[in-house]
Amino acid sequence: RMLSDMIAAGEREDALAYLSSMEKFMKPEEEYVDSGNEKIDSILNYMISRAKAMHVSVDWKVCIPAKLPVLPFDINVILSNLLGNDIQAISEAEQPVLSIRFTYARNVLCIRIRNSCSFRGRIPEQREGHGFGLANVRTIAARYHGSLTISKEDGWFQADVLLFLP
Numbered sequence: 024r025m026l027s028d029m030i031a032a033g034e035r036e037d038a039l040a041y042l043s044s045m046e047k048f049m050k051p052e053e054e055y056v057d058s059g060n061e062k063i064d065s066i067l068n069y070m071i072s073r074a075k076a077m078h079v080s081v082d083w084k085v086c087i088p089a090k091l092p093v094l095p096f097d098i099n100v101i102l103s104n105l106l107g108n109d110i111q112a113i114s115e116a117e118q119p120v121l122s123i124r125f126t127y128a129r130n131v132l133c134i135r136i137r138n139s140c141s142f143r144g145r146i147p148e149q150r151e152g153h154g155f156g157l158a159n160v161r162t163i164a165a166r167y168h169g170s171l172t173i174s175k176e177d178g179w180f181q182a183d184v185l186l187f188l189p
Contacts, residue, residue: 055081058125059089063098067123070106074121077114083123091132092188097163104156105136105182116141116178132167134184140175160184 029038056067074081113119116139124135161171167186174181
């Protein structure tokens, strides 16, 4: 919102300075993912860095082209909701593990996020006061004629997102 206000007021230099300070704050010390897709790599590197700082064991495999016909905002919504909110919960599991998979073939982007979890009972989408993030992911997936499938089994939470890209 602040950036929008700066740009609307013609404060271009202030907006650029603000973006620069955000980048310095959010840039991870180490680069983990290097698929060639800078937008997705940037988000994943930030999230992996956060998870590792919380002593979560993380593995990833990202096989995507440098350019995908998906809006950066949309991929940010998907990843921030599937990864961002759950890193704390993952770190509370007995053996905190996070697995990230991105594959792309025949105009279909597949994203699988799998993590150990400590919550009991229903999956987050079914618990009262939870699941708004998953609803946002579902909305974005539908925009690409895709889907979000979630499951919890034997101490593991898994989210699979399919996006059918033009």
